[in-house]
Amino acid sequence: MKKWILIGLGGFVLFLVVFFGRIFWGQYQQHLAQKEFEANVTNTASPGVTVLRDSFLIDYQNEKRTLHVYVPPGYAEDSLSYPVMYFMDGESSFNDMENMAPEWQIDEVIDASVRAGGPGAIVIGIAQSDQRDPEYTPFPIDDYPNAHGDRYIDWVATKLKPWVDTNYRTLTAPEHTAIGGISRSGMMAYYALMAHPEVFGLAVIQSPSLWVDENRLLAMDTPAEALAGRRAFVSVGELETPMIRQARAIHDKLLDAGIAPEDLRMEIIQGEGHWHMAWRKSFAMAYPWLAERWSQEQVSAEME
Secondary structure: OHHHHHHHHHHHHHHHHHHHHHHHHHHHHHHHHHHHHHHOOOOOOOOOEEEEEEEEEEOOOOEEEEEEEEOOOOOOOOOOOEOEEEEEOHHHOOOHHHHOOOOOOHHHHHHHHHHOOOOOOEEEEEOOOOOHHHHOOOOOOOOOOOOOHHHHHHHHHHHHHHHHHHHOOEOOOHHHEEEEEEOHHHHHHHHHHHHOOOOOOEEEEEOOOHHHOHHHHHOOOOOHHHHOOOEEEEEEEOOOHHHHHHHHHHHHHHHHHOOOHHHEEEEEEOOOOOOHHHHHHHHHHHHHHHOHHHHHHHHHHHHO
C-alpha cells in the first residue's frame, strides 16, 4: 500500500514539474524574444497610420490623450465610408516603436484584407493613461475606490465616437462599430459590449483580466434583445493557465446573455502566454471573422 502511495506522490510531483516547467519555460522564451526585439526595434507603422499626440480631451479627467489613427488603403482617393474599431491600450496597435513591444499588426492585417479585395476599416487606438488600472476598472474596488472605467467607456461612446464620426467617413451603426483590448482593457471590451450594446456591436476580448472584479462583471444584466446580432471574439494564450477559465467564463456569460452561438468565437492561442505576440496572432484571427459580414455587405453593394 505504501509503495503505491509513494508511486502516486511521485507521479503527482512529476506532473507538477512538467506543468509548471512548461509555463516557466514559455515565460523565459518570451523574455528572450523581448530582449532580441528591443535590440532591433524599428518603425513598423503602415502609411495609413497617423499619431495625434495629446490631441483629445477626456473632459471628466481634464486630461488630453494621444490617438493612433489608421485609415485603410484607398481612403484618401475613394469616397467610401468604413467600419470603425476602437482599441484600448492603443499605442501597441500599429508600431513597434510606440510601446517598445511587438505591435499587434492591426494595420498590416487590414492592409492585406483590402489588397485581397476584402473589407477595410478605420481603427482608433486610444493610448493608455498613466493611471491605467483605475481607468480600466469599471466598478470601485478596494484597490481602486475611485475607479472610473464606467465613465471612460461612456466617454468613448458619447464623446470620442461622435468626434470620429464627424472627422472621418464612418459607418456609424453598432454592427460597424467594434471595441477591443488586451488584458485589463480586454476585460473592458467585454464591459463595453454589455454596457453599451447600442453603440458597440462587436468586441475583441483578448486575455481578459476578469479577476479584477469577476462577480460583478459576470452579474451584468443586459437584455437579450439588446445583444441580438452582437458578436464577440474571445482569446487567451495557451500558457495563460488561470486566465483560460476566465476567458471561457466571459464566453459563456455572453452566450447565456443572449448572443447567438454563431456570433461567438473563442480561441486559445497555442504556445503563447500573456504578451503581445499572442495578441498579434489573435487579431489576425479576429479581424477576418468579425469582418465577414462587412464582406457580405460589400459584395451586395457591388451587385446593386
